[in-house]
Amino acid sequence: MEGVLRKVMRMLLRAAPACALVLALSSGGAAMDRSELAKVLKTIPPNGPFAKFGNVTMRTRAKQAGMAPVVFPHWVHRARYTCRVCHLELNFGMKRGDTGITRALYTKGRFCGVCHDGTVAFGVQTADKQCHRCHMENTKELDQRFEDFSEGLPLASFGNGIDWAAALRDGSIRPTNSINGQITLPFPEKLKQPLKLGTASPRSDVSFSHEEHFAELDCSSCHPDIFNIKVKSTSAFTMETNIYGNFCGACHMLVSFPMNDCKRCHKGMNSSFGT
Known part of the structure; x- marks a missing residue:
């Protein structure tokens, strides 16, 4: 019975963004012209089936080889390893296409091949064909595997329907933070207090937790390539630049909860859509 209730809850959460948009368009607020609405719809990430969010589909090289596309599910790996393992230790780029991964590289034990060696995870080097797994x-x-996996994990209304930060805090998942035995720095005491970022509207100030991000990432994941480390030195930091994949949007439009989940960051924002 509990499983059925959770499935119903996930269906309702999945429908929430569309309902909010309908309510906004039918309300008595200022009307959007069609060009403005088109821009909004184009920038909001898909929030359809939870199982699809965060999956990366790689077609180009697969098509050239006459094979089905590679589908990389972040959720499978995120439950076992923190983001820093792949994006720092294994040198996967944060943006699609940055890494230049090839079959020749991972069969030599690089990138995916570090774990997919037939011992830690299914192998890609042997003659035992596992091609269909990717x-x-x-x-x-x-x-279906995602539906089974997500049962019992903390719910969220956006992205893939899982509150990963809550799952990490309550021990629902216990991802490995290093596979190379690297020494990780302790979290700086002075960063434990959430960072308050002002906005044009005081009631929508942003609360940013370094601690939650440090649990999955490393300082070098964001600084200085995505954010300049000096105070007030990051220029052009706006909602628009975020939505188009810069700054926070580098992760929060693709894998982490998408930025139409406004109240996750703008905690003082009231319940009315867009205010």
Whole structure:
């Protein structure tokens, strides 16, 4: 019975963004012209089936080889390893296409091949064909695996429907933070207090937790390439630049909860849509 209730709850959460948009358009507020609405709809990330959010589909090289596209599910790996393992220790770029991964590289034990060696995870180097585990004609089986996996995890209304920060805090997941035995720095005491970022509207100030991000990432994941480390030195930091994949949007439009989950950051924002 509990499982059925959770599925119903997830269905309702999945529908929430569309309902909010309908309410906004039908309310008595200032009307948007069609060009403005088109821009909004284009920038809001898809919030359809939770199982799809965060999956990276790689088609180009697979198509050239006459194979089905590679589908990389972040959720599978995120439950086992923190983001820093792949994006720092294994040198995967934070943006699609930055890494230049090839089959020749991972069969030599680089990138995916560090873990997919037949011992830690299914192998890619041997003659035992496991191609279908990554090259997928469709994702029905993967989607069902996600549904089974997400049962019992903290709910969220956006992204893939999982509150990963809450899952990490309550021990629902216990991802490994290093596979190379690297020494990780302790979290700086002076950064434990959430950082308050002012906005044009005082009631929508942003609360940023270094601690929650440090639990998954490393300082070098954001500084200085995404954010200049000096106070007030990051220029052009606006909601628009974030939505188009810069700054926070580098992660929060693709894998982490998308930026239409406004109250996750703007905690003082009232319940009315867009205010």
